[in-house]
Amino acid sequence: MEPLKPLIISRADHNISRRSLSPNAVKVLYRLKDNGFTAYLVGGGVRDLLLGREPKDFDIVTDATPLQIKKMFRNCRLIGRRFRLAHLHFQDEIIEVATFRSARLDDVPAEEPAAMDESEGHTLTGRSPLLLKSEDGMVLRDNIFGTPAEDAVRRDFTVNALAYNISDFSLIDYVGGLDDLQRGVIRTIGDSGIRFVEDPVRMIRAVRFAAMLGFRVEETTWQTILELSPTVTKASPPRLYEEVLKLFLLGAGERTYQLLRQSGIFSALFPHFNDWLERESDGFPHTWVGKALDHLDNAIQNGEKVQPPLLFALMFSQYLQEKAESFRKAGLPAHPAVNAAVAEFMGEVAPTVQFPNRVAILIRDILTSQHRLRKIPGRHPETFATRHGFAEALSYLRFASAITGEDKKVLAWWEKFQLEPQSDIRPDGEPLQKRRRRRKRRKKTSEKPGI
Structure with a gap:
């Protein structure tokens, strides 16, 4: 793919301050930077900070591999097969750290060395594929590492692809996310049909973000959801239960419900x-x-x-x-x-x-x-x-x-x-009639003659 030229917004031109970030997230960003790695705050945390909302979590992306992250942080636990992630456990929160992922999905190595899968509690035997897709294109595993630009275009929606660079406190926008954020639009990055086939749960996320933020779903993205909504059930039932919880427990459940019914997702679920x-x-x-x-x-x-x-x-x-x-x-x-x-x-x-x-x-x-x-x-x-x-x-x-x-x-x-x-x-305000306990009658003891 041709290199993307990002829009760089300097610290003077945006409202994100380190004081607004979790202290633990700041520590992680600086430790990665001080060890020579690139480290960005990404996703919903950046989006919410720009909107003046309080983020629910802080996700970090870096060019350090999962094993390098594990060596750097004693509180690290590597999880996941579908996407290999590092969870850094602090007393009051978990900071999620991912490695930049590649958008080049055609020319990739077929295998990777065996690694410990702590989420399942055992070692993967043999060698496991870095990229695994179903016959219809749904991504089952994606652990091909890439560049910051490639990672940005691999994300779901433009408003979730903005990055905060700890090295100079700038914002980096590869996909027009800042413009969509200002206009209140939820738009997929790239072809919406391909993105929803890769992960059908993205359709649920589009509805959730639109309801939660009061945004509208961009027309092409919405028409694709109407067409592909029945395929949302290709995701696993336990994962869909977790997504349903997010849909209705964020304080915008009624609007979410209306959008789900309009889109056809509710009838599929x-x-x-x-x-x-x-x-x-x-x-x-x-x-x-x-x-x-x-x-x-x-x-x-x-x-x-x-x-x-x-x-x-x-x-x-x-x-x-x-x-x-x-x-x-x-x-x-x-x-x-x-x-x-x-x-x-x-x-x-x-x-x-x-x-x-x-x-x-x-x-x-x-x-x-x-x-x-x-x-x-x-x-x-x-x-x-x-x-x-x-x-x-x-x-x-x-x-x-x-x-x-x-x-x-x-x-x-x-x-x-x-x-x-x-x-x-x-x-009705009337006092209760207390039930009187009946006293038990004592049995008379019969006297035996001659005693």
């Missing part, structure tokens, strides 16, 4: 649930998901921590309740009906999005606990309030009450009970 959404109920469209995500977004933006089981219990609530109702009509009691509904749902999504078993169990517990929450006070409320998952069940009731306007008195009682466990007031 959750086909049965999407079919249900397409069907109206009693002449009305299903609006619960959007309302639930909107409430969750407000909570996240206010600093609340939303756990995955609560997110999914709320998202799929009406769908699961309808399933449970059909099981009840078939003769199952209430709790087993909910268990069966959750199990059936997990079976539906398993081929595309693999939920961890612990998350499925907590979703089930959140939903089955709703019946118990409405029984005020019920037997041993203090014991129920200490059960694992009670906090998530009460949070579900809080969100559901805010959406529907129902169960407000029940919610108020439990919130008061958490503060005052000995509360003796019903939801």
Whole structure:
């Protein structure tokens, strides 16, 4: 490929300061530089700093190889087969360091020496390919090292390809990312069809960035997503579960949901649930998901921590309740009906999005606990309030009450009970009738004659 001429923005012409970076990231950048290597801060960290946002992580790219990085940092752990990365473990964060990757994918060596794969806990035997693609072009492994320019054009979107050079504090832009950032555009680098075939998850990332940043997806990129959205399921189900978490737990879940449905990605990820959404109920469209995500977004933006089981219990609530109702009509009691509904749902999504078993169990517990929450006070409320998952069940009731306007008195009682466990007031304000314990009658001992 012909050498790209980058746009260099000097320190005086951009707003990124070392004081805005993680101290650990600064240490890593300087140690690489002091050992004679090129070191850049790249990706979302640079993008967010330029937008005045607080980065969630700081990724570094360098011309040092993974083994050279490991020798340089005692806290280094090499991970990954698909992309060989160095994770530097600090007390409060992990700094990810990658080696510049090549864009020359045709003329490459076929093999590399065996190396320790710490992410899997064993040594790769024999020799492993540096580049591995599926028959349709999806990249399964890419560990061909290259130049900074080649690395930039190998990234997904232009706004994620900007680099901050620690040696002179300048910004480096090889692909027009700064212009797209200023115009609020998500655009693939190079041919969008090829980029999405190489890694279908990039389509999900395009939607996530557009929703999170309030950007629009560039027209050619968007049309390619519409065409290729069914292929997103070529990514592994566990990886797609992690991507779904990112989609809905960043505080822009409702907008993300709308873009996912418009693009066709949502129907690919959750086909049965999407079919249900397409069907109206009693002449009305299903609006619960959007309302639930909107409430969750407000909570996240206010600093609340939303756990995955609560997110999914709320998202799929009406769908699961309808399933449970059909099981009840078939003769199952209430709790087993909910268990069966959750199990059936997990079976539906398993081929595309693999939920961890612990998350499925907590979703089930959140939903089955709703019946118990409405029984005020019920037997041993203090014991129920200490059960694992009670906090998530009460949070579900809080969100559901805010959406529907129902169960407000029940919610108020439990919130008061958490503060005052000995509360003796019903939801209607009347005092509880305390049950008097019946005294046991002592048995009369019979006297034996002659004693």
